[in-house]
Amino acid sequence: MSLNSIFQYFVPKDKKVFFPLFEQAANNAVVMSTILVEAVNSNNPATREDLFKQIDKLENKGDEITHQVFLELGKNFITPFDREDIHALTSAIDDVADYIQGAANRMNLYRIDDYNDHIRKLCELVLQGSTELEKAVRELKDLRNVRAIADSCIRINSVENQADYVFDRAVADLFLYEKDAIRLIKYKEIYAALETATDMCEDAADVMESILVKNA
Template sequence: MTLNDIFQYFVPKDKKFFPLFELASANLVVLAETLHEAVNVPVTEREDYFKKIEELEATIEEITHKTNLELSKNFITPFDREDIHALIKAIDNVADYMHGAASRMRLYQVEKITKSIRKLTEINLESCQLINEGIIQLKNINNAKLIKETCKKINKLESKADVVFDKAVSDIFENETDVKNIIKYKEVLSALESASDKCKSVSNVIEQISVKHS
């Protein structure tokens, strides 16, 4: 048991860090929803979605900054300081890559959205929803078993995203003759697959924290 764990018995319930984690993960879900919606509307309607994604990514970045400021000001924390930093940073990384995928679609003027792109945004949305559940579950140290199951689901989705990505890239090289299009689609797919990887990173941090403090 760490010194920080001992202090937890004598201090009020955390009112600083968990609200920030929950705010970040809730915004992450909205970002993932917006990205999934963006790839399912006509190209002429996408700009508003892309702008919203940009705003949400900036919001999550600000929450990350605020969390790190709180970390520098507070001696007592709900769990290890390095884990707090790792968790908020991991959430921020997911947002960065989903925003990156949207930015590439916008910058490269990707008009035709493939089934693989839609599938990856759907997988990322489901993963972000599970991250939000995991963050809420983390507030109770007795939720270790439930957290483990949530994290296992996220990890399975990451493996699913890898399969979708590999097949999509293979299909592009097999069927696409325009080099520009190959580059465009591979860049978008890579950003979406990386977002899925980062969801797994969040899952790993959540599970590590749960194991440490259960």
């Protein structure tokens, strides 16, 4: 076996391994958040329940993608960028999916029937954050369009700030107007899961900004 053949054995097929997996994970989060927006805007309980089941299945798909990335990390000697960044980015995208599923699961289990403006707005912000995350991830494979990645990261940060404001306003309204303690707890947990999903988008954006700096 030639020296070149030995070297090629250790070099990963980057664009055939890591980047497609990043893109699949990010797209999965977009699909989940799209379905979530559809669910909270539906007036049909049976339709909502079916949509929540779809979100569950997609969250499992996201876990499989995450597991595959970690397997590839163990198999490949050379990676497209720092292993810690690959792990952090993958984990953050997986967390976005986890919190989307967590919010949907609570809505379903708690039998929420009043999807107020706060819930709808937070779901829309999760979708916006996920969409910008996917856009940025798709540009990572060659790092030629650094401006596009940076712009998406800025928009993700803006979405997270908006989600913080909506969350604070939503919780304030709960304490001001909700007299049923159990109902208050249910809604607060749902608000928190949705807001945290936008936090995870921001965490992923922070990792990508770190990658940009390291590869400038």
